[in-house]
Amino acid sequence: MKITKNYIDNTWIDIQSEHLWTRENPSRISETAFIAGENLSHVDRAVIAAKTAFPLWSKIGKEKRQHYLEKLKIEFQNKQSELAERIAIEAGKPLWEATGEAKALVAKITIMCSEGADMVKDVNPENLSGRYRYRPVGAVAILGPFNFPAHLLNGHIIPALLHGNTVVVKPSEMTTGVMELYFECIEAAGFPKGVINLLHGGGKTGAALSVHKDIRGVFFTGSWHTGLAIRKATIEMPFKILALEMGGKNTSLILPNANLDQAAHEITLASYLTTGQRCSATSRVVIHDSVFDDFVENFRSLSQRITTGDTLTSDTFMGPLINKASYENFIAAQKNNEGGKLKPILVGGAAEDTRGYFVKPGIWEVKEFDPNGSHQAEEIFGPDVVLYRAKTDEEAVKIANATDYGLAMSIFTDDRERFDGLADLLEAGIVNLNRSTCGASSRLPFGGVKKSGNGMPSALFAPYYCTYPQAQLFEEATWSEEKSIAGPLAKLS
Numbered sequence: 390m391k392i393t394k395n396y397i398d399n400t401w402i403d404i405q406s407e408h409l410w411t412r413e414n415p416s417r418i419s420e421t422a423f424i425a426g427e428n429l430s431h432v433d434r435a436v437i438a439a440k441t442a443f444p445l446w447s448k449i450g451k452e453k454r455q456h457y458l459e460k461l462k463i464e465f466q467n468k469q470s471e472l473a474e475r476i477a478i479e480a481g482k483p484l485w486e487a488t489g490e491a492k493a494l495v496a497k498i499t500i501m502c503s504e505g506a507d508m509v510k511d512v513n514p515e516n517l518s519g520r521y522r523y524r525p526v527g528a529v530a531i532l533g534p535f536n537f538p539a540h541l542l543n544g545h546i547i548p549a550l551l552h553g554n555t556v557v558v559k560p561s562e563m564t565t566g567v568m569e570l571y572f573e574c575i576e577a578a579g580f581p582k583g584v585i586n587l588l589h590g591g592g593k594t595g596a597a598l599s600v601h602k603d604i605r606g607v608f609f610t611g612s613w614h615t616g617l618a619i620r621k622a623t624i625e626m627p628f629k630i631l632a633l634e635m636g637g638k639n640t641s642l643i644l645p646n647a648n649l650d651q652a653a654h655e656i657t658l659a660s661y662l663t664t665g666q667r668c669s670a671t672s673r674v675v676i677h678d679s680v681f682d683d684f685v686e687n688f689r690s691l692s693q694r695i696t697t698g699d700t701l702t703s704d705t706f707m708g709p710l711i712n713k714a715s716y717e718n719f720i721a722a723q724k725n726n727e728g729g730k731l732k733p734i735l736v737g738g739a740a741e742d743t744r745g746y747f748v749k750p751g752i753w754e755v756k757e758f759d760p761n762g763s764h765q766a767e768e769i770f771g772p773d774v775v776l777y778r779a780k781t782d783e784e785a786v787k788i789a790n791a792t793d794y795g796l797a798m799s800i801f802t803d804d805r806e807r808f809d810g811l812a813d814l815l816e817a818g819i820v821n822l823n824r825s826t827c828g829a830s831s832r833l834p835f836g837g838v839k840k841s842g843n844g845m846p847s848a849l850f851a852p853y854y855c856t857y858p859q860a861q862l863f864e865e866a867t868w869s870e871e872k873s874i875a876g877p878l879a880k881l882s
């Protein structure tokens with residue numbers, strides 16, 4: 390079996406690690422997906438490559454950099470089905486869903502080179518002899534999670550490169566093969582030496598990369614705990630720009646005048662897509678008392694029809710959980726009713742097919758509100774949903790905001806004014822109308838408040854953390870010695 394390699398200075402390098410790990414295919418755990426390893430001595434090598442490439446890459450101008458990205462787009466298109474297959478195997482997403490992720494790689498380049506680029510254009514303020522322009526940060530580290538192994542890294546990589554930064558990428562140790570294919574596209578697009586480098590490894594490699602003295606920015610997508618670890622590890626390096634996209638515990642609100650069929654369909658999608666392993670997955674639903682029973686009947690019936698199976702060969706809706714630890718954690722959670730505060734509406738647990746980490750969704754009705762209850766508060770990262778009754782909009786908002794996370798929420802109502810009023814009260818970076826919490830557009834910012842982010846949203850706003858503003862003040866008028874000494878310099882002896 391092929392062992393994954395690092396890509397440094399445009400060369401594929403054997404990892405030569407003593408610490409190798411075998412990654413199983415989560416749909417068919419008897420099969421090996423890849424073997425990977427890490428070599429901490431490669432961290433410095435990769436950073437030096439990126440640092441050395443920076444002066445030239447930052448100078449050649451946006452147009453030339455865009456030219457390389459256009460070539461990369463063609464390579465992504467050529468490898469689309471291969472990328473989709475790898476995503477399906479390693480991340481455990483059905484092929485139809487993985488294909489959507491592979492296609493998004495191309496769309497990201499298009500948007501970043503148009504609307505995204507406009508976000509950080511030079512500005513010449515009126516009646517001021519000066520301007521500000523956006524400069525690249527330097528060599529940056531990009532770290533990503535398993536659940537969107539290509540799209541989320543790509544969401545940092547494309548704006549970072551376009552705006553003149555050089556990059557070291559550290560993908561999740563659970564999805565290394567996907568990024569190897571991605572880097573085959575990078576190689577074929579012919580980027581100059583050292584502009585973009587790939588390092589495989591786990592937390593140790595991620596940590597060593599983040600704290601490297603020559604890394605000027607850490608663009609991270611992953612869990613709150615890892616984001617916090619990066620923040621702590623870099624606390625004495627405040628010059629590093631940290632963009633931290635972290636977890637979510639996302640709530641939908643269903644108001645009495647909502648279309649309940651639409652709500653049930655949208656929430657089914659958002660709760661179970663990627664087997665509930667999306668940062669924007671819906672895991673809490675607050676339903677107006679008057680429509681609770683109708684909604685629940687509809688939602689439960691759709692949830693019972695969820696199909697699972699091998700992500701490559703069967704036409705199923707939901708793949709497996711990512712690994713054994715997640716699977717065991719999910720099954721244990723299905724046995725925990727928070728000391729009787731939750732009543733099961735649909736009992737979740739292991740699916741009949743035990744050839745992979747397949748599970749059945751769990752739905753709970755909250756009998757006693759507890760903002761610290763494990764299902765009510767923690768990111769279970771699986772198909773697990775709690776349902777609340779609320780008598781008023783105020784109560785619904787109170788429940789929705791009673792979580793430490795603040796990534797995505799959504800409201801189902803036919804009343805736009807009511808949506809506008811409630812959206813103002815919700816503590817979340819994304820609030821959708823009559824859509825699920827998963828609906829996101831690259832043409833809008835994507836990021837959360839509270840434990841979900843650090844005020845550096847990605848998607849359309851990524852160019853802001855990929856750059857810093859440089860102010861330039863120009864002389865007011867032609868300089869002359871007389872004019873100069875008529876000012877404060879007249880006080881010179």
Ligand code: NAD
Nearest residue numbers: 534535560561591592595596611612615634635636637668
């Ligand atoms: P994770 O935090 O376990 O890992 C993310 C990356 O960080 C991996 O590459 C990992 O190797 C690396 N890492 C681990 N320890 C590190 C350390 N000490 N220093 C530096 N890097 C380290 O996340 P995961 O389990 O792969 O992904 C799931 C999590 O990601 C969930 O919490 C989910 O909500 C979140 N997520 C957030 C977004 C978003 O946009 N907000 C999107 C997708 C996923």
